[in-house]
Amino acid sequence: MKKYLLMALLLNSPFAQAQKKAFDSDNLSCFSIGAGYKSFIGNNFLAKTYNNRVSFVYDFNFRLYKKWGAGTFYRTTQAKPFTNQYVGNSVYARITELGFYATYYQKINGRWLFSPKVGFSTFLLKNQIKSPYQMTYYNYFTRGTNFFIAPEINYFITKGLRVFANTEYGFINMPRVTANKAATGTSYNAANQVNFCFGFKVGF
Amino acid sequence: MNFKILFFLFTIAGISCGKIQLDGMTFYTVQGKISDSFNQGKANVGLDIYVEKTFGTFLNANSTDRAITASSKTDQNGNFKITFPKSNGEVYLLLQNGYGVIDSIAINSGNSHLIKLDMEKLNNNLLEINTIKIKGL
Numbered sequence: 001m002k003k004y005l006l007m008a009l010l011l012n013s014p015f016a017q018a019q020k021k022a023f024d025s026d027n028l029s030c031f032s033i034g035a036g037y038k039s040f041i042g043n044n045f046l047a048k049t050y051n052n053r054v055s056f057v058y059d060f061n062f063r064l065y066k067k068w069g070a071g072t073f074y075r076t077t078q079a080k081p082f083t084n085q086y087v088g089n090s091v092y093a094r095i096t097e098l099g100f101y102a103t104y105y106q107k108i109n110g111r112w113l114f115s116p117k118v119g120f121s122t123f124l125l126k127n128q129i130k131s132p133y134q135m136t137y138y139n140y141f142t143r144g145t146n147f148f149i150a151p152e153i154n155y156f157i158t159k160g161l162r163v164f165a166n167t168e169y170g171f172i173n174m175p176r177v178t179a180n181k182a183a184t185g186t187s188y189n190a191a192n193q194v195n196f197c198f199g200f201k202v203g204f
Numbered sequence: 205m206n207f208k209i210l211f212f213l214f215t216i217a218g219i220s221c222g223k224i225q226l227d228g229m230t231f232y233t234v235q236g237k238i239s240d241s242f243n244q245g246k247a248n249v250g251l252d253i254y255v256e257k258t259f260g261t262f263l264n265a266n267s268t269d270r271a272i273t274a275s276s277k278t279d280q281n282g283n284f285k286i287t288f289p290k291s292n293g294e295v296y297l298l299l300q301n302g303y304g305v306i307d308s309i310a311i312n313s314g315n316s317h318l319i320k321l322d323m324e325k326l327n328n329n330l331l332e333i334n335t336i337k338i339k340g341l
Contacts, residue, residue, distance in 0.1 A: 087231070088253070088274040088288040127228060127289075131271040138271055140226035140289050179231035180330040184287055188231060 027159065027203045028063040028105050028113075034164070034199025038077045038095070044191035045086040045184070046125075046172070050079040050093060057197055067105045071117070074098055075195075081127075086184060087142075090127035097121040097146060113154035113162070121146045123172050144174030146193070160203045168195040223269045224257045230290035234297065234321060236333035238282045241306060245282025246338060250300030251275065253286055254318065257293030269293070295321045299338060307337040 034057045040047035054077070061071035077095040081087060101119025108114055123144040128137050152166035172191040179188040234253070238246045253274040259267055274288035286297075297319040299305070304316030325331060 084275060086287055087228075088226075089272060125228065129226065129271060129273055133270045136223075136269075136271070138224060138226050138273075140228035142228040177229050177231075178329055179287065180233050180328050183233040183235060183285065183330045184231070 028061070028069060030061050030162075030201040030203045032059040032061065032164065032199055032201040033057070034059070034197045036195055036197030036199075038079075039194045040191055041194060042187075042190075042192045044187045045179075046191045046193070048186055049081045049083055049086050049090075051082055053077050053079040055195060055197065057199070061103065061201075063105070069103045069105060069115075070101065071103060071119075072098075072100050073121070075121070086186060087127055089129050091130050092128040094126045096124045096126070099146070099148075101148075101150070103152075111156045113156070115152045115154060115164075117148075117150040117152060117166075117168075119148060119150075121148070121170075123174070142174065142177060144172050144177070146170040146172045150195075154201065162201045162203070163198070164201055165198040166196075168197070169193075170195065223259065224255055224271050225292045226273065227290040230329070231287050232290060232323070232326060232329050232331065233285060233287045234331040234333060235283070235285040237335045238278050238284060238299075239335050239337055241337055241339060243335070243337075245278070245280075247278055247280045247282060249278045249282070249284075249303060249338070251277060251284055251286060252298040252300065253288040254296040254298040255291045255293040256296065257291075272298070295323055297321055297333075297336075302340055303338040304340075305336060306339045 036055050036057070037052050038055050039052045040050060055075055057073055057075040059071055059073035061069055063069045075097040079093040079095060081090045081093060084090065099119055099121025101117040103115050103117045106114040123146045125142040126139055127142070128139050130137055148168050148170035150166050150168035152164055154162045154164045156162045170193045172193060174189050177188045181187060238249045240246050252272045255271050255273055257269045259269065273291060274286050276284055276286045278284045299317040299319070305319060319336060321331060321333070323331065
């Protein structure tokens with residue numbers, strides 16, 4: 001009897017009600033924080049210079065119309081060059097991306113949400129050289145644009161909180177970078193990247 | 205008070221504007237060969253790309269900013285290839301390990317381990333230089 005009473009109390013508690021309502025909600029606009037890692041692939045100076053490195057991403061996503069939404073994100077990645085063959089004696093590198101995307105929301109079984117994204121971002125690579133003479137640091141910047149697709153899966157923990165994971169495949173275009181491809185043996189104008197990311201989203 | 209602030213700002217501006225600046229949108233490659241006095245390729249000779257820029261500040265008319273932007277070493281046949289970012293300073297090839305040039309290549313004011321690179325001879329971001337004969341100093 002006590003067991004049934006306890007179950008009845010739990011099922012009628014505010015927490016349980018919130019859980020029940022959460023998965024019917026269209027409350028899809030959210031702010032998210034995630035972490036992941038970035039990997040460059042292909043015959044290009046990025047893949048040949050930088051290790052896979054940890055990224056942090058901050059994202060605002062807005063539902064615009066029915067199952068369609070848009071968003072913006074800021075992602076920063078710290079990278080350490082493992083060779084000085086292609087970019088000089090860089091001792092530290094940081095990649096900063098500011099992006100925009102369109103997304104589609106497809107709910108699956110109530111708690112799950114599939115949300116593929118397509119968009120673009122700026123690609124800013126900062127390298128840093130340390131002078132042995134004055135202990136001064138010199139920065140230099142390589143710029144490009146990243147076009148990406150990113151399938152993403154979300155799981156609603158509560159109405160306002162969900163976890164997510166995504167894989168992003170990006171095409172980095174750097175048409176203004178110049179180098180001698182024959183002499184260096186690699187491309188400085190195009191590269192591919194894969195970003196794996198997971199984190200939390202808070203709805204609003 | 206205002207004069208002190210202006211003095212400080214001019215000094216900072218002078219120092220920051222005259223320093224070496226690197227361009228991550230342009231990468232140059234220099235390649236060539238290092239040999240001994242018998243024209244035999246010299247292996248494992250350390251090389252640096254040394255950049256120097258002289259500038260004036262409010263306090264000091266001739267300050268020099270120096271940086272090493274890339275490093276490499278010769279292969280078994282004495283050949284080398286170094287890629288480095290473009291800069292606004294004079295670019296030199298710096299011989300490591302106490303080696304010095306023994307032929308007629310232009311060197312920097314008596315420093316035989318510093319070989320000035322003529323960046324105006326760049327062809328499609330590549331500078332190919334003649335064989336450099338060196339000896340231990």
